[in-house]
Every structure is written in C-alpha cells, then in structure tokens.
Amino acid sequence: MDINFFSILISGIFVGGVAGYLGSLMLSRKMTIIVDPLSHLALPGVALALIFQKDVSLGAFFFLFFGAILIWFLEQKTKLPTETIIAILFSVSLAVTFLFLSEHEIEEALIGDISKIGKIESLITVLISLFVFFLVQRIYPKLTLISISEDLARAEKIDLKKYQFLYLLSISAVVALGVKFVGGLLVAGLTALPAASARNLAKGLNEYKKLAIFFGVISAFFGIFLSKTTGILPAFLIIFVSAFFFFISLIIRSFKK
C-alpha cells in the first residue's frame, strides 16, 4: 500500500466517521437537508482556494461559516423564510464560482479531488476531525434535549444560542472536510446517508450514534478502496457504498417489523 493512498484512506475514514456522527445529530434536528445548500455556499471559498492554490477545505470553511452567519443575519433583518435566503445565496455562490473557475477546477469544486491529499494534509484532516468529534460529543446531549423540547431545554438554563452556534461551527467544519472528498455536490450524502441507515436499525440513542459513525467509516473505507481498484472517482463510490448500506438497512428494518 503506497503512503499517499494510505493517507487518503485514513483521512477518509476519519471524515466519514465524524460526518456520520454529526449527521445523526442533524437527522434528529430535522436539518440534514441544510447541508446541501450550505455546501454550495462553500464553493466560492473552494474557487478562491483553487485560484490561490491553497487547501480547498480552508477556503470552504471560511465561506461556509461566513455564509451561515449571513443566513442567520438576513433571517433576523428581512424576516424572509430561511429557504428563500438560502436559495438566493445558493445561486449567487454558484454563479460566482463558475465565473472564476476553469472547467477542470469546476469539476474539482463540485465532486472533490483527493489526489492532492498528502501526509501533512492527512494529519491536519485527522486532527480537525477529532476536534469536531469531541465538539459534537460535547453538544450532543444538550442539542438532543433542545430537539425534544425547547421549553425543557430553556428550563434547564441551556443557552440555546450558544449551542446553535457551536452546532453551526461543527457543520461548517464537517462540510469543509467533506468537500475535499466528495465535492460540494455530494457532501450532504456524507452526513445524511449513514445517519439514515443508523436510524433504520438502532433501538436507542447510543446505538444510533455508534451505527452512524460505523456506516460513515465503512462507506468511506470501501468507497476509497473501490476507487483505487476501479479508477472511478471516490466521490461517487463513497456515496454509492453508503446508499447500498442504507438499502440494506431498509431491508433489515422491514424484516424486523
């Protein structure tokens, strides 16, 4: 196994795991769909990173975070529905991205490019994944209670704004990491699919979290491995493998009933 492939595989496993973990929280907060438009907000950041030859995750993260705060700000100021604001920012982001990038770069922004991941990038990805993992682990119980009842959470003196901010920060970080592997187009699958598979099989919250991480990890592992042997882009294969597990989980669920 060459070192470059090993770096990619390790990074993929960590990103897949943390994306699945965060996805399980997002599913419980009915927010899996938000990753899709958010990931498109990252695209101008990816474009800038490509133009200046910097790490795409870095560009993606700043634009995502900036975009998420902009959504929150516009929502407060204009009172327009969130979906409308996201749709506006979403189309502007795409237009800006396509205006500045060449055809090859557009492809990279949309479906990712893991060939640039070396030892250093891999190490940084693993460290950021671990940081986000611990952050999500910390906010999970409080956000779960907020999902069950905001009144109960407020009565427990939980600072809703603080936890929503940390949640947004985690989403931005995971999407930024995911963009490198599967691109802006498919990153929603990285969070939603493992969580949905886990939801189909789990009986309790702990099992649900663990299964979401497990499905995230094995989807990334098999996706990247298959990509090496077939030559097909890993972005598609990671999502296909994840969708395959989701399909299996549906079958098992139907048998259980």
Added chain:
Amino acid sequence: MKERILKNKNSSILNVRGLTVSLNREKIICNLSFELKRGEVLTILGPNGAGKTVLLKTLLGMFPYEGKIEWAKGIKIGYVPQRVSFVKDFPISIKEFFELKTKNEKEIKELLRLIGFDETFLNKSLNQISSGQYQRILIAFALIGNPDVLLFDEPTTGIDISGEETIYQLLERLKKEKNLTILLVTHDLSIVFKFSDYVICLNKCPLCQGKPTEVLSPENLSKLYGQEIRFYEHYHGH
C-alpha cells in the same frame, strides 16, 4: 403587604409583585401579585389564552417582564411543560432521555419507582409509550436534582379521565413524599377543588385570588370564563 422571605416551613418560596408581561407589544399578563408558600399547592386558573403558560415561562426566566419576581435563595425548580410532542425522528430510550439531565442511575431508578413504573420500563423507547405515561416521565424528568418546587403546565392535557385521576393522585403523593411545593396552571375547574390550597383566577389580569371554596363564586367564574360559565356553574353547584 408581606414581602419578607423567611426560611421556616411556611415561608415564601416565590414572591411576585406587579408583574406585567408584554409580547410583541401585546399585554399578556397585567399587574399580577401573589405569594407561593412552602408546601402549598397554588393553581392559576383561567381560560385558554389567559396568559397561564406565559406566566410559568416568565417565572422560569424565559420572557422579559416588568415588576418583581423574587425566588427564595437556593430554590431548585422543576418544570413540566405543556405539549411536548413524541420523539419520532430518532430513537431514544427512557433511560437515555433521563441521562440527558443526569448520569446518576440510582436517582433515575428511584424516580421511576416513584412515578409508578418498574425498572424494565427504562429500556422502552420514548415514542412507544402512551401520552399518560409520557406525562409521568416528564414529571420524573422535572424531579431530577430534587427540586423544591414543581411548575406544571396543564396536567390534564391529552389524558383520559382515568389517567387524569392517577396524575393527581400521583401529585398528591409526590407532594407528601418529596415535600414539594406545586404551582400549576389549568383551565380545568375540578382540579382546583380537589387539589389546591390557593387559587388565582387569571385572564390576562388577575380577577380573584384566595382559597378555592371562598373565591370561586359563580360571579367570579362568570367574569373569568364569560360564555362558558353555564358548565362551571353547574359543576360548582355540586
């Protein structure tokens, strides 16, 4: 006017003076004053939209207000909200639900016993229980950490008649066993006579307050409920 906070048994746990709450420029509660004493069951009675839920949430610090809300020092508050919908989007067992607030397994088991369930109930999924059972679970959740006072929003909502009786019997028992002070809001008059030491009739502004048998006259109820009074007069007559 009694505004002192004493530490003995009949001391005040909560002192509210001239409380006014406005949301979106609309006055929801006007000029409400009352005192909650240790060991007492105080009921806020009023029709739907009278500001009862807003009152509880204001007492919990969720809304801005004018006037004075003074909790006795070191008082721990438990809260049972109205309308907590079933958790359908993700799996969570009753044990895991309790663990969102405490990791103390002994306390969880003790509270479960207190609300009348055995230990096997802990592994049940939160969305596989009846609405009556769910309300008991929410009561147990509120009792984690051993609060001095329980704020309860509409205990009867969504519960059938037999379930309703049990919830009140349960509250009576909890009051004795845990030495609880209870502040509950309801639109259901029957509860007030069965269960309360003190009642405040609220329809945005307070209309009457005192012992239920003394203040719940047909005239006061007529003022409180308007057209719905015929039912209550009938009930009160029994």
